[in-house]
Amino acid sequence: MSTDQNPVVFVIIVTYNGAQWVDKCFGSLRQSNISVKTIVVDNQSTDDCISKIRQFYPEVDIINSPENLGFGKANNLGILKAMEQGADYVFLLNQDAWIMPDTIETLVATHAANPQYYVLSPMHLDGTEKKLDFGFSLYISPYHCKNIVSDLILKNGTERAVYTTTFVNAAFWLISREGLESVGLFDPIFPHYGEDDDYMHRVMYHGGHTGICPTAFGCHDRVQELAEVKKFPYDKRYKRQIVGCLITLMNINRSFYHCLMVFMRSRIEFFFSAFLKLRLKEAFLEMKVFFVILLQMTEIIRHRNHNKKRGSWLKN
Structure with missing residues:
Protein backbone atom coordinates (compact mmCIF):
# COMPACT_ATOMS: atom_id res chain seq x y z
CA MET A 1 0.00 0.00 0.00
CA SER A 2 1.05 3.58 -0.61
CA THR A 3 1.18 6.70 1.44
CA ASP A 4 -1.98 8.81 1.61
CA GLN A 5 -0.34 11.43 -0.62
CA ASN A 6 0.21 8.94 -3.45
CA PRO A 7 -2.63 6.44 -3.41
CA VAL A 8 -2.34 3.35 -5.58
CA VAL A 9 -5.45 3.15 -7.75
CA PHE A 10 -6.22 0.13 -9.89
CA VAL A 11 -8.92 0.37 -12.55
CA ILE A 12 -10.73 -2.91 -13.22
CA ILE A 13 -12.55 -3.29 -16.54
CA VAL A 14 -14.45 -6.42 -17.57
CA THR A 15 -14.57 -6.72 -21.35
CA TYR A 16 -16.78 -8.70 -23.69
CA ASN A 17 -16.87 -7.70 -27.35
CA GLY A 18 -16.32 -4.06 -26.46
CA ALA A 19 -14.01 -3.02 -29.30
CA GLN A 20 -16.14 0.02 -30.22
CA TRP A 21 -15.48 1.65 -26.81
CA VAL A 22 -11.78 0.84 -26.40
CA ASP A 23 -10.43 4.27 -27.34
CA LYS A 24 -13.02 6.22 -25.35
CA CYS A 25 -12.62 4.06 -22.26
CA PHE A 26 -8.86 3.48 -22.14
CA GLY A 27 -8.00 6.84 -23.67
CA SER A 28 -9.80 8.58 -20.80
CA LEU A 29 -7.71 6.69 -18.25
CA ARG A 30 -4.51 8.01 -19.83
CA GLN A 31 -5.83 11.53 -19.26
CA SER A 32 -6.59 10.96 -15.58
CA ASN A 33 -5.08 13.52 -13.20
CA ILE A 34 -4.23 10.62 -10.90
CA SER A 35 -2.02 7.94 -12.39
CA VAL A 36 -3.79 4.58 -12.46
CA LYS A 37 -2.91 0.98 -13.15
CA THR A 38 -5.41 -0.87 -15.31
CA ILE A 39 -6.43 -4.52 -15.23
CA VAL A 40 -8.74 -5.99 -17.88
CA VAL A 41 -10.57 -9.25 -17.32
CA ASP A 42 -11.83 -10.50 -20.68
CA ASN A 43 -14.90 -12.74 -20.79
CA GLN A 44 -14.00 -14.61 -23.98
CA SER A 45 -14.48 -11.74 -26.46
CA THR A 46 -14.83 -12.77 -30.10
CA ASP A 47 -14.23 -9.33 -31.63
CA ASP A 48 -10.91 -7.45 -31.82
CA CYS A 49 -11.34 -5.81 -28.40
CA ILE A 50 -8.30 -7.45 -26.80
CA SER A 51 -6.06 -7.09 -29.84
CA LYS A 52 -6.84 -3.34 -29.91
CA ILE A 53 -6.01 -2.99 -26.22
CA ARG A 54 -2.73 -4.88 -26.67
CA GLN A 55 -1.76 -2.79 -29.69
CA PHE A 56 -2.74 0.70 -28.54
CA TYR A 57 -2.75 0.39 -24.73
CA PRO A 58 0.17 -1.91 -23.91
CA GLU A 59 0.30 -0.64 -20.32
CA VAL A 60 -2.91 -2.57 -19.56
CA ASP A 61 -2.61 -5.88 -17.70
CA ILE A 62 -4.94 -8.42 -19.33
CA ILE A 63 -6.44 -11.49 -17.68
CA ASN A 64 -8.04 -13.87 -20.18
CA SER A 65 -10.83 -15.74 -18.47
CA PRO A 66 -11.23 -19.34 -19.68
CA GLU A 67 -15.00 -18.81 -19.67
CA ASN A 68 -17.54 -16.01 -19.57
CA LEU A 69 -17.75 -15.35 -15.84
CA GLY A 70 -20.26 -12.53 -16.02
CA PHE A 71 -19.71 -9.19 -14.29
CA GLY A 72 -19.21 -10.04 -10.64
CA LYS A 73 -16.92 -13.06 -10.79
CA ALA A 74 -14.79 -11.47 -13.52
CA ASN A 75 -14.36 -8.30 -11.44
CA ASN A 76 -13.38 -10.49 -8.49
CA LEU A 77 -10.37 -11.77 -10.43
CA GLY A 78 -9.19 -8.23 -11.14
CA ILE A 79 -9.86 -7.00 -7.62
CA LEU A 80 -7.88 -9.83 -6.05
CA LYS A 81 -4.91 -9.13 -8.31
CA ALA A 82 -5.08 -5.42 -7.52
CA MET A 83 -5.16 -6.07 -3.79
CA GLU A 84 -2.21 -8.45 -4.04
CA GLN A 85 -0.30 -5.63 -5.74
CA GLY A 86 -1.02 -3.14 -2.95
CA ALA A 87 -4.08 -1.26 -4.19
CA ASP A 88 -5.41 1.48 -1.92
CA TYR A 89 -8.46 1.75 -4.16
CA VAL A 90 -10.03 -0.18 -6.99
CA PHE A 91 -12.11 1.70 -9.52
CA LEU A 92 -14.62 -0.48 -11.36
CA LEU A 93 -15.31 0.90 -14.83
CA ASN A 94 -17.67 -0.49 -17.45
CA GLN A 95 -16.21 -1.19 -20.89
CA ASP A 96 -18.84 1.11 -22.45
CA ALA A 97 -17.94 4.02 -20.17
CA TRP A 98 -15.27 6.68 -19.77
CA ILE A 99 -14.25 9.32 -17.25
CA MET A 100 -13.10 12.94 -17.07
CA PRO A 101 -9.51 13.85 -16.12
CA ASP A 102 -10.52 14.80 -12.56
CA THR A 103 -13.04 12.00 -11.91
CA ILE A 104 -10.85 9.61 -9.93
CA GLU A 105 -8.96 12.49 -8.30
CA THR A 106 -12.22 13.94 -6.97
CA LEU A 107 -13.47 10.57 -5.72
CA VAL A 108 -10.20 9.78 -3.94
CA ALA A 109 -10.12 13.22 -2.28
CA THR A 110 -13.74 12.81 -1.20
CA HIS A 111 -12.99 9.45 0.35
CA ALA A 112 -9.94 10.83 2.17
CA ALA A 113 -12.22 13.38 3.83
CA ASN A 114 -15.07 10.90 4.33
CA PRO A 115 -13.58 7.43 4.96
CA GLN A 116 -16.92 6.04 6.15
CA TYR A 117 -17.87 5.74 2.46
CA TYR A 118 -16.73 2.34 1.23
CA VAL A 119 -18.06 2.96 -2.29
CA LEU A 120 -18.12 6.27 -4.14
CA SER A 121 -19.59 7.04 -7.55
CA PRO A 122 -19.50 10.10 -9.80
CA MET A 123 -22.56 11.49 -11.53
CA HIS A 124 -23.40 9.38 -14.59
CA LEU A 125 -23.88 11.10 -17.94
CA ASP A 126 -25.05 9.35 -21.10
CA GLY A 127 -22.89 8.74 -24.17
CA THR A 128 -23.55 12.24 -25.53
CA GLU A 129 -22.01 13.77 -22.38
CA LYS A 130 -24.92 16.25 -22.39
CA LYS A 131 -27.56 14.51 -20.26
CA LEU A 132 -27.79 12.37 -17.18
CA ASP A 133 -27.81 8.66 -17.84
CA PHE A 134 -31.48 7.62 -17.69
CA GLY A 135 -31.00 4.82 -15.17
CA PHE A 136 -28.82 7.00 -12.97
CA SER A 137 -31.49 9.70 -12.93
CA LEU A 138 -33.73 7.17 -11.16
CA TYR A 139 -31.03 6.26 -8.63
CA ILE A 140 -30.71 9.87 -7.42
CA SER A 141 -34.42 10.21 -6.67
CA PRO A 142 -35.26 11.02 -3.03
CA TYR A 143 -36.18 7.34 -2.61
CA HIS A 144 -32.51 6.38 -2.97
CA CYS A 145 -30.51 9.57 -2.43
CA LYS A 146 -31.95 12.23 -0.15
CA ASN A 147 -31.57 15.94 -1.04
CA ILE A 148 -29.17 15.68 -3.99
CA VAL A 149 -31.75 16.65 -6.62
CA SER A 150 -33.13 19.55 -4.57
CA ASP A 151 -29.68 20.89 -3.75
CA LEU A 152 -28.41 20.72 -7.32
CA ILE A 153 -31.51 22.22 -8.90
CA LEU A 154 -32.22 24.96 -6.37
CA LYS A 155 -28.52 25.79 -5.84
CA ASN A 156 -29.39 26.84 -2.32
CA GLY A 157 -25.84 26.71 -1.05
CA THR A 158 -26.26 23.45 0.80
CA GLU A 159 -24.63 21.21 -1.79
CA ARG A 160 -22.33 18.66 -0.20
CA ALA A 161 -19.21 16.92 -1.44
CA VAL A 162 -20.94 13.56 -1.15
CA TYR A 163 -24.51 12.30 -0.78
CA THR A 164 -25.42 8.97 0.75
CA THR A 165 -27.41 6.64 -1.49
CA THR A 166 -28.94 3.21 -1.10
CA PHE A 167 -27.99 2.21 -4.65
CA VAL A 168 -25.96 3.23 -7.66
CA ASN A 169 -25.00 0.80 -10.39
CA ALA A 170 -21.41 -0.34 -10.67
CA ALA A 171 -20.50 1.38 -13.95
CA PHE A 172 -18.18 3.67 -11.95
CA TRP A 173 -17.34 2.50 -8.44
CA LEU A 174 -14.37 3.62 -6.39
CA ILE A 175 -14.02 1.07 -3.58
CA SER A 176 -11.56 1.71 -0.77
CA ARG A 177 -9.28 -1.03 0.48
CA GLU A 178 -10.99 -0.77 3.87
CA GLY A 179 -14.30 -1.33 2.11
CA LEU A 180 -13.01 -4.44 0.36
CA GLU A 181 -11.47 -5.81 3.53
CA SER A 182 -14.78 -5.28 5.35
CA VAL A 183 -17.35 -6.23 2.71
CA GLY A 184 -15.32 -8.56 0.49
CA LEU A 185 -15.84 -9.43 -3.15
CA PHE A 186 -18.97 -9.82 -5.25
CA ASP A 187 -20.99 -12.86 -4.23
CA PRO A 188 -20.54 -15.57 -6.90
CA ILE A 189 -24.10 -16.82 -6.39
CA PHE A 190 -25.22 -14.11 -8.82
CA PRO A 191 -24.83 -15.36 -12.43
CA HIS A 192 -25.17 -11.93 -14.07
CA TYR A 193 -26.90 -8.79 -12.81
CA GLY A 194 -27.84 -8.21 -9.20
CA GLU A 195 -24.26 -8.33 -7.91
CA ASP A 196 -24.20 -4.59 -7.33
CA ASP A 197 -27.58 -4.57 -5.53
CA ASP A 198 -26.31 -7.28 -3.21
CA TYR A 199 -23.01 -5.47 -2.62
CA MET A 200 -24.87 -2.31 -1.59
CA HIS A 201 -26.81 -4.34 0.98
CA ARG A 202 -23.56 -5.77 2.33
CA VAL A 203 -21.87 -2.35 2.53
CA MET A 204 -24.72 -1.22 4.75
CA TYR A 205 -24.58 -4.38 6.88
CA HIS A 206 -20.85 -3.95 7.52
CA GLY A 207 -21.25 -0.36 8.67
CA GLY A 208 -20.14 1.49 5.56
CA HIS A 209 -21.88 3.91 3.24
CA THR A 210 -22.24 4.34 -0.50
CA GLY A 211 -22.00 7.87 -1.83
CA ILE A 212 -22.44 9.96 -4.97
CA CYS A 213 -20.11 12.89 -5.60
CA PRO A 214 -21.93 15.69 -7.48
CA THR A 215 -18.72 17.30 -8.78
CA ALA A 216 -17.30 14.16 -10.42
CA PHE A 217 -18.59 12.83 -13.74
CA GLY A 218 -18.41 9.75 -15.93
CA CYS A 219 -20.13 8.89 -19.22
CA HIS A 220 -22.00 5.63 -19.82
CA ASP A 221 -22.83 4.84 -23.43
CA ARG A 222 -25.76 2.48 -22.96
CA VAL A 223 -29.43 2.29 -24.01
CA GLN A 224 -31.24 5.27 -22.50
CA GLU A 225 -34.63 3.84 -21.62
CA LEU A 226 -36.35 1.86 -18.89
CA ALA A 227 -36.03 -1.88 -19.43
CA GLU A 228 -39.51 -3.41 -19.62
Whole structure:
Protein backbone atom coordinates (compact mmCIF):
# COMPACT_ATOMS: atom_id res chain seq x y z
CA MET A 1 0.00 0.00 0.00
CA SER A 2 1.05 3.58 -0.61
CA THR A 3 1.18 6.70 1.44
CA ASP A 4 -1.98 8.81 1.61
CA GLN A 5 -0.34 11.43 -0.62
CA ASN A 6 0.21 8.94 -3.45
CA PRO A 7 -2.63 6.44 -3.41
CA VAL A 8 -2.34 3.35 -5.58
CA VAL A 9 -5.45 3.15 -7.75
CA PHE A 10 -6.22 0.13 -9.89
CA VAL A 11 -8.92 0.37 -12.55
CA ILE A 12 -10.73 -2.91 -13.22
CA ILE A 13 -12.55 -3.29 -16.54
CA VAL A 14 -14.45 -6.42 -17.57
CA THR A 15 -14.57 -6.72 -21.35
CA TYR A 16 -16.78 -8.70 -23.69
CA ASN A 17 -16.87 -7.70 -27.35
CA GLY A 18 -16.32 -4.06 -26.46
CA ALA A 19 -14.01 -3.02 -29.30
CA GLN A 20 -16.14 0.02 -30.22
CA TRP A 21 -15.48 1.65 -26.81
CA VAL A 22 -11.78 0.84 -26.40
CA ASP A 23 -10.43 4.27 -27.34
CA LYS A 24 -13.02 6.22 -25.35
CA CYS A 25 -12.62 4.06 -22.26
CA PHE A 26 -8.86 3.48 -22.14
CA GLY A 27 -8.00 6.84 -23.67
CA SER A 28 -9.80 8.58 -20.80
CA LEU A 29 -7.71 6.69 -18.25
CA ARG A 30 -4.51 8.01 -19.83
CA GLN A 31 -5.83 11.53 -19.26
CA SER A 32 -6.59 10.96 -15.58
CA ASN A 33 -5.08 13.52 -13.20
CA ILE A 34 -4.23 10.62 -10.90
CA SER A 35 -2.02 7.94 -12.39
CA VAL A 36 -3.79 4.58 -12.46
CA LYS A 37 -2.91 0.98 -13.15
CA THR A 38 -5.41 -0.87 -15.31
CA ILE A 39 -6.43 -4.52 -15.23
CA VAL A 40 -8.74 -5.99 -17.88
CA VAL A 41 -10.57 -9.25 -17.32
CA ASP A 42 -11.83 -10.50 -20.68
CA ASN A 43 -14.90 -12.74 -20.79
CA GLN A 44 -14.00 -14.61 -23.98
CA SER A 45 -14.48 -11.74 -26.46
CA THR A 46 -14.83 -12.77 -30.10
CA ASP A 47 -14.23 -9.33 -31.63
CA ASP A 48 -10.91 -7.45 -31.82
CA CYS A 49 -11.34 -5.81 -28.40
CA ILE A 50 -8.30 -7.45 -26.80
CA SER A 51 -6.06 -7.09 -29.84
CA LYS A 52 -6.84 -3.34 -29.91
CA ILE A 53 -6.01 -2.99 -26.22
CA ARG A 54 -2.73 -4.88 -26.67
CA GLN A 55 -1.76 -2.79 -29.69
CA PHE A 56 -2.74 0.70 -28.54
CA TYR A 57 -2.75 0.39 -24.73
CA PRO A 58 0.17 -1.91 -23.91
CA GLU A 59 0.30 -0.64 -20.32
CA VAL A 60 -2.91 -2.57 -19.56
CA ASP A 61 -2.61 -5.88 -17.70
CA ILE A 62 -4.94 -8.42 -19.33
CA ILE A 63 -6.44 -11.49 -17.68
CA ASN A 64 -8.04 -13.87 -20.18
CA SER A 65 -10.83 -15.74 -18.47
CA PRO A 66 -11.23 -19.34 -19.68
CA GLU A 67 -15.00 -18.81 -19.67
CA ASN A 68 -17.54 -16.01 -19.57
CA LEU A 69 -17.75 -15.35 -15.84
CA GLY A 70 -20.26 -12.53 -16.02
CA PHE A 71 -19.71 -9.19 -14.29
CA GLY A 72 -19.21 -10.04 -10.64
CA LYS A 73 -16.92 -13.06 -10.79
CA ALA A 74 -14.79 -11.47 -13.52
CA ASN A 75 -14.36 -8.30 -11.44
CA ASN A 76 -13.38 -10.49 -8.49
CA LEU A 77 -10.37 -11.77 -10.43
CA GLY A 78 -9.19 -8.23 -11.14
CA ILE A 79 -9.86 -7.00 -7.62
CA LEU A 80 -7.88 -9.83 -6.05
CA LYS A 81 -4.91 -9.13 -8.31
CA ALA A 82 -5.08 -5.42 -7.52
CA MET A 83 -5.16 -6.07 -3.79
CA GLU A 84 -2.21 -8.45 -4.04
CA GLN A 85 -0.30 -5.63 -5.74
CA GLY A 86 -1.02 -3.14 -2.95
CA ALA A 87 -4.08 -1.26 -4.19
CA ASP A 88 -5.41 1.48 -1.92
CA TYR A 89 -8.46 1.75 -4.16
CA VAL A 90 -10.03 -0.18 -6.99
CA PHE A 91 -12.11 1.70 -9.52
CA LEU A 92 -14.62 -0.48 -11.36
CA LEU A 93 -15.31 0.90 -14.83
CA ASN A 94 -17.67 -0.49 -17.45
CA GLN A 95 -16.21 -1.19 -20.89
CA ASP A 96 -18.84 1.11 -22.45
CA ALA A 97 -17.94 4.02 -20.17
CA TRP A 98 -15.27 6.68 -19.77
CA ILE A 99 -14.25 9.32 -17.25
CA MET A 100 -13.10 12.94 -17.07
CA PRO A 101 -9.51 13.85 -16.12
CA ASP A 102 -10.52 14.80 -12.56
CA THR A 103 -13.04 12.00 -11.91
CA ILE A 104 -10.85 9.61 -9.93
CA GLU A 105 -8.96 12.49 -8.30
CA THR A 106 -12.22 13.94 -6.97
CA LEU A 107 -13.47 10.57 -5.72
CA VAL A 108 -10.20 9.78 -3.94
CA ALA A 109 -10.12 13.22 -2.28
CA THR A 110 -13.74 12.81 -1.20
CA HIS A 111 -12.99 9.45 0.35
CA ALA A 112 -9.94 10.83 2.17
CA ALA A 113 -12.22 13.38 3.83
CA ASN A 114 -15.07 10.90 4.33
CA PRO A 115 -13.58 7.43 4.96
CA GLN A 116 -16.92 6.04 6.15
CA TYR A 117 -17.87 5.74 2.46
CA TYR A 118 -16.73 2.34 1.23
CA VAL A 119 -18.06 2.96 -2.29
CA LEU A 120 -18.12 6.27 -4.14
CA SER A 121 -19.59 7.04 -7.55
CA PRO A 122 -19.50 10.10 -9.80
CA MET A 123 -22.56 11.49 -11.53
CA HIS A 124 -23.40 9.38 -14.59
CA LEU A 125 -23.88 11.10 -17.94
CA ASP A 126 -25.05 9.35 -21.10
CA GLY A 127 -22.89 8.74 -24.17
CA THR A 128 -23.55 12.24 -25.53
CA GLU A 129 -22.01 13.77 -22.38
CA LYS A 130 -24.92 16.25 -22.39
CA LYS A 131 -27.56 14.51 -20.26
CA LEU A 132 -27.79 12.37 -17.18
CA ASP A 133 -27.81 8.66 -17.84
CA PHE A 134 -31.48 7.62 -17.69
CA GLY A 135 -31.00 4.82 -15.17
CA PHE A 136 -28.82 7.00 -12.97
CA SER A 137 -31.49 9.70 -12.93
CA LEU A 138 -33.73 7.17 -11.16
CA TYR A 139 -31.03 6.26 -8.63
CA ILE A 140 -30.71 9.87 -7.42
CA SER A 141 -34.42 10.21 -6.67
CA PRO A 142 -35.26 11.02 -3.03
CA TYR A 143 -36.18 7.34 -2.61
CA HIS A 144 -32.51 6.38 -2.97
CA CYS A 145 -30.51 9.57 -2.43
CA LYS A 146 -31.95 12.23 -0.15
CA ASN A 147 -31.57 15.94 -1.04
CA ILE A 148 -29.17 15.68 -3.99
CA VAL A 149 -31.75 16.65 -6.62
CA SER A 150 -33.13 19.55 -4.57
CA ASP A 151 -29.68 20.89 -3.75
CA LEU A 152 -28.41 20.72 -7.32
CA ILE A 153 -31.51 22.22 -8.90
CA LEU A 154 -32.22 24.96 -6.37
CA LYS A 155 -28.52 25.79 -5.84
CA ASN A 156 -29.39 26.84 -2.32
CA GLY A 157 -25.84 26.71 -1.05
CA THR A 158 -26.26 23.45 0.80
CA GLU A 159 -24.63 21.21 -1.79
CA ARG A 160 -22.33 18.66 -0.20
CA ALA A 161 -19.21 16.92 -1.44
CA VAL A 162 -20.94 13.56 -1.15
CA TYR A 163 -24.51 12.30 -0.78
CA THR A 164 -25.42 8.97 0.75
CA THR A 165 -27.41 6.64 -1.49
CA THR A 166 -28.94 3.21 -1.10
CA PHE A 167 -27.99 2.21 -4.65
CA VAL A 168 -25.96 3.23 -7.66
CA ASN A 169 -25.00 0.80 -10.39
CA ALA A 170 -21.41 -0.34 -10.67
CA ALA A 171 -20.50 1.38 -13.95
CA PHE A 172 -18.18 3.67 -11.95
CA TRP A 173 -17.34 2.50 -8.44
CA LEU A 174 -14.37 3.62 -6.39
CA ILE A 175 -14.02 1.07 -3.58
CA SER A 176 -11.56 1.71 -0.77
CA ARG A 177 -9.28 -1.03 0.48
CA GLU A 178 -10.99 -0.77 3.87
CA GLY A 179 -14.30 -1.33 2.11
CA LEU A 180 -13.01 -4.44 0.36
CA GLU A 181 -11.47 -5.81 3.53
CA SER A 182 -14.78 -5.28 5.35
CA VAL A 183 -17.35 -6.23 2.71
CA GLY A 184 -15.32 -8.56 0.49
CA LEU A 185 -15.84 -9.43 -3.15
CA PHE A 186 -18.97 -9.82 -5.25
CA ASP A 187 -20.99 -12.86 -4.23
CA PRO A 188 -20.54 -15.57 -6.90
CA ILE A 189 -24.10 -16.82 -6.39
CA PHE A 190 -25.22 -14.11 -8.82
CA PRO A 191 -24.83 -15.36 -12.43
CA HIS A 192 -25.17 -11.93 -14.07
CA TYR A 193 -26.90 -8.79 -12.81
CA GLY A 194 -27.84 -8.21 -9.20
CA GLU A 195 -24.26 -8.33 -7.91
CA ASP A 196 -24.20 -4.59 -7.33
CA ASP A 197 -27.58 -4.57 -5.53
CA ASP A 198 -26.31 -7.28 -3.21
CA TYR A 199 -23.01 -5.47 -2.62
CA MET A 200 -24.87 -2.31 -1.59
CA HIS A 201 -26.81 -4.34 0.98
CA ARG A 202 -23.56 -5.77 2.33
CA VAL A 203 -21.87 -2.35 2.53
CA MET A 204 -24.72 -1.22 4.75
CA TYR A 205 -24.58 -4.38 6.88
CA HIS A 206 -20.85 -3.95 7.52
CA GLY A 207 -21.25 -0.36 8.67
CA GLY A 208 -20.14 1.49 5.56
CA HIS A 209 -21.88 3.91 3.24
CA THR A 210 -22.24 4.34 -0.50
CA GLY A 211 -22.00 7.87 -1.83
CA ILE A 212 -22.44 9.96 -4.97
CA CYS A 213 -20.11 12.89 -5.60
CA PRO A 214 -21.93 15.69 -7.48
CA THR A 215 -18.72 17.30 -8.78
CA ALA A 216 -17.30 14.16 -10.42
CA PHE A 217 -18.59 12.83 -13.74
CA GLY A 218 -18.41 9.75 -15.93
CA CYS A 219 -20.13 8.89 -19.22
CA HIS A 220 -22.00 5.63 -19.82
CA ASP A 221 -22.83 4.84 -23.43
CA ARG A 222 -25.76 2.48 -22.96
CA VAL A 223 -29.43 2.29 -24.01
CA GLN A 224 -31.24 5.27 -22.50
CA GLU A 225 -34.63 3.84 -21.62
CA LEU A 226 -36.35 1.86 -18.89
CA ALA A 227 -36.03 -1.88 -19.43
CA GLU A 228 -39.51 -3.41 -19.62
CA VAL A 229 -39.09 -6.97 -18.38
CA LYS A 230 -42.45 -8.07 -19.80
CA LYS A 231 -41.16 -7.35 -23.31
CA PHE A 232 -37.99 -9.43 -22.86
CA PRO A 233 -37.67 -12.80 -24.63
CA TYR A 234 -38.69 -15.72 -22.43
CA ASP A 235 -35.14 -16.81 -21.53
CA LYS A 236 -34.07 -13.30 -20.58
CA ARG A 237 -37.21 -12.77 -18.48
CA TYR A 238 -36.52 -16.03 -16.68
CA LYS A 239 -32.95 -14.99 -15.84
CA ARG A 240 -34.06 -11.57 -14.62
CA GLN A 241 -36.74 -13.15 -12.42
CA ILE A 242 -34.15 -15.45 -10.86
CA VAL A 243 -31.89 -12.48 -10.15
CA GLY A 244 -34.74 -10.50 -8.61
CA CYS A 245 -35.53 -13.36 -6.26
CA LEU A 246 -31.87 -13.72 -5.28
CA ILE A 247 -31.61 -9.99 -4.51
CA THR A 248 -34.63 -10.29 -2.19
CA LEU A 249 -33.46 -13.43 -0.42
CA MET A 250 -29.80 -12.40 -0.08
CA ASN A 251 -30.44 -9.09 1.72
CA ILE A 252 -28.61 -9.70 5.00
CA ASN A 253 -29.98 -6.49 6.52
CA ARG A 254 -33.28 -8.31 6.92
CA SER A 255 -33.98 -11.61 8.64
CA PHE A 256 -34.11 -14.66 6.44
CA TYR A 257 -37.69 -15.26 7.55
CA HIS A 258 -38.70 -11.79 6.37
CA CYS A 259 -36.94 -12.25 3.01
CA LEU A 260 -38.51 -15.67 2.56
CA MET A 261 -42.01 -14.35 3.25
CA VAL A 262 -41.55 -11.51 0.72
CA PHE A 263 -40.30 -14.02 -1.86
CA MET A 264 -43.16 -16.47 -1.24
CA ARG A 265 -45.88 -13.80 -1.28
CA SER A 266 -44.63 -12.16 -4.49
CA ARG A 267 -44.23 -15.44 -6.38
CA ILE A 268 -47.71 -16.64 -5.37
CA GLU A 269 -49.30 -13.31 -6.30
CA PHE A 270 -47.55 -13.21 -9.69
CA PHE A 271 -48.49 -16.83 -10.42
CA PHE A 272 -52.20 -16.48 -9.67
CA SER A 273 -52.39 -13.09 -11.42
CA ALA A 274 -51.06 -14.66 -14.62
CA PHE A 275 -53.04 -17.88 -14.24
CA LEU A 276 -56.41 -16.19 -13.66
CA LYS A 277 -55.83 -14.03 -16.75
CA LEU A 278 -55.09 -17.24 -18.70
CA ARG A 279 -51.55 -16.10 -19.39
CA LEU A 280 -50.36 -19.65 -19.05
CA LYS A 281 -46.84 -19.08 -20.34
CA GLU A 282 -46.31 -16.36 -17.72
CA ALA A 283 -47.82 -18.58 -15.04
CA PHE A 284 -45.46 -21.40 -15.99
CA LEU A 285 -42.52 -19.01 -15.85
CA GLU A 286 -43.46 -17.92 -12.33
CA MET A 287 -43.83 -21.54 -11.21
CA LYS A 288 -40.49 -22.48 -12.76
CA VAL A 289 -38.71 -19.58 -11.04
CA PHE A 290 -40.32 -20.51 -7.72
CA PHE A 291 -39.12 -24.12 -7.78
CA VAL A 292 -35.65 -23.30 -9.13
CA ILE A 293 -35.13 -20.86 -6.25
CA LEU A 294 -36.44 -23.40 -3.74
CA LEU A 295 -33.84 -25.88 -4.96
CA GLN A 296 -31.14 -23.26 -4.28
CA MET A 297 -32.37 -22.40 -0.79
CA THR A 298 -29.64 -24.29 1.08
CA GLU A 299 -26.98 -22.52 -0.97
CA ILE A 300 -28.71 -19.17 -0.46
CA ILE A 301 -28.66 -19.62 3.31
CA ARG A 302 -24.97 -20.61 3.21
CA HIS A 303 -24.08 -17.52 1.15
CA ARG A 304 -26.11 -15.25 3.45
CA ASN A 305 -24.18 -16.52 6.46
CA HIS A 306 -20.87 -16.20 4.62
CA ASN A 307 -21.61 -12.58 3.64
CA LYS A 308 -22.08 -11.62 7.28
CA LYS A 309 -18.40 -12.35 7.85
CA ARG A 310 -15.78 -9.68 7.33
CA GLY A 311 -14.13 -9.82 3.92
CA SER A 312 -16.32 -12.54 2.45
CA TRP A 313 -15.01 -14.26 -0.68
CA LEU A 314 -11.53 -12.75 -0.26
CA LYS A 315 -10.61 -16.17 1.08
CA ASN A 316 -12.37 -19.47 0.60
